[in-house]
């Protein structure tokens with residue numbers, strides 16, 4: 001099965017899922033958008049063009065439901081993963097996974113958003129959209145790692161932070177803001193990897209580190225192409241144009257000097273071979289961790305700041 | 315999630331054409347209490363309705379003029395403009411949007427950062443301009459605010475940032491997003507050097523601005539009824555498919571939920587800040 005075929009199968013499934021929801025105007029508009037995309041993808045198969053994937057196709061691939069998720073990578077890369085729950089303030093957020101693990105025989109802390117693979121899991125994981133308690137758990141565990149000198153590895157895969165009444169009441173914005181500031185202070189090595197979807201502030205909330213890596217077909221964006229289309233074009237039909245305009249692919253982010261490295265995926269994409277994806281990523285994490293351990297904590301936090309300080313074009 | 319949304323369809327029903335012509339320029343119907351208010355009364359009252367206390371949105375320059383001693387300030391990086399790094403085009407090009415906005419507002423970007431004096435104390439202030447593409451944060455806003463923070467840290471002068479923004483600017487993609495990290499990392503150093511930072515949130519402050527510097531003050535204070543949130547109300551309504559409660563995401567709501575230190579009316583803002591900075595003193599030596 002080619003990537004394109006998989007994207008089509010994925011999209012079909014999403015449309016089916018979507019149709020099962022209670023109907024509304026927005027939903028109808030979104031459905032129309034998805035059907036149009038499906039049509040475009042089918043036409044691509046028909047004409048059998050083998051162009052490189054555009055940003056929209058990569059967006060679909062980054063959301064592919066067979067893509068390796070955070071827990072898949074944790075289980076394939078690390079040993080003795082031991083999960084830590086709760087923010088000690090309100091509750092545990094299953095959309096954010098935190099814990100200790102062994103990497104190459106050395107203890108580390110791992111943090112990442114978790115999506116679900118079937119309907120039940122998706123609801124349990126809230127589609128990988130953390131609430132404030134998720135971000136607060138994440139920084140609590142990262143600070144624990146900092147205290148005991150454990151390197152921190154974060155894995156990003158989220159459509160965004162959850163937009164809901166409770167999340168607002170409990171300070172979604174404050175939770176993310178606090179993480180951005182506090183992650184800048186961590187004295188241990190911090191390596192960020194964008195596995196799939198890097199959905200704006202909800203992704204960045206665990207995204208400040210010494211190295212930022214992105215899988216080849218992952219995306220990192222200020223807004224989803226669908227929402228961007230809805231706001232700027234006032235409809236859902238320009239998601240593809242928005243995706244391309246937003247420059248959200250790994251290559252774009254590298255060109256804009258916002259990430260440090262693209263982690264290649266196995267032939268056919270990460271979803272075709274989790275083990276190989278894990279092997280490639282483990283290798284890169286190993287390399288960067290060794291590099292970072294050569295520098296002093298003081299120097300590391302200074303370099304981390306300088307790296308983010310340079311971001312922007314004016 | 316949406317960080318910048320054009321406001322539409324929330325204007326009050328406009329009075330009949332005839333009536334509008336008669337009153338144009340002199341009176342307006344208050345957005346808060348629907349009473350007819352003399353514009354001159356609004357002007358002398360810091361653009362706050364004398365009848366109901368509704369706070370009208372005001373420009374960044376107006377704010378700085380009212381806030382700082384003798385209305386005096388020295389603006390920094392006044393000529394910094396966006397370079398349209400992504401060559402972004404939607405229904406019109408970002409480049410054109412910038413040019414038109416500059417013409418309409420007289421501003422070159424959505425933030426002004428200055429040095430001035432407040433109650434005789436030297437101070438650094440950054441004030442956001444909501445009428446400039448919804449006060450959205452792109453590379454220039456990120457850079458200017460970071461410089462304001464760095465100035466405050468280097469000089470050991472207190473910092474006040476007045477937020478008014480729909481969030482990160484879509485037309486600069488992930489470059490805008492990363493300004494959140496850049497500014498917050500810079501605030502980490504300010505935090506460690508114990509130079510005071512007061513965040514003033516005004517109507518509206520949402521998205522990536524709230525989720526970075528606006529919520530990171532030593533004190534976070536807001537103007538009455540200001541809309542403050544992470545996600546915009548429309549996005550939340552679409553997600554949860556129900557109407558939002560009255561007063562949701564308003565300053566008073568955030569105060570009640572423990573997210574703000576105080577809600578301060580515009581009239582008292584200057585005195586409040588002077589007073590607060592007497593407690594949050596810059597430590598020397």
Ligand SMILES: [Zn+2]
Pocket residue numbers: 344345346347348349363364365366367368
């Ligand atoms: Zn009024």
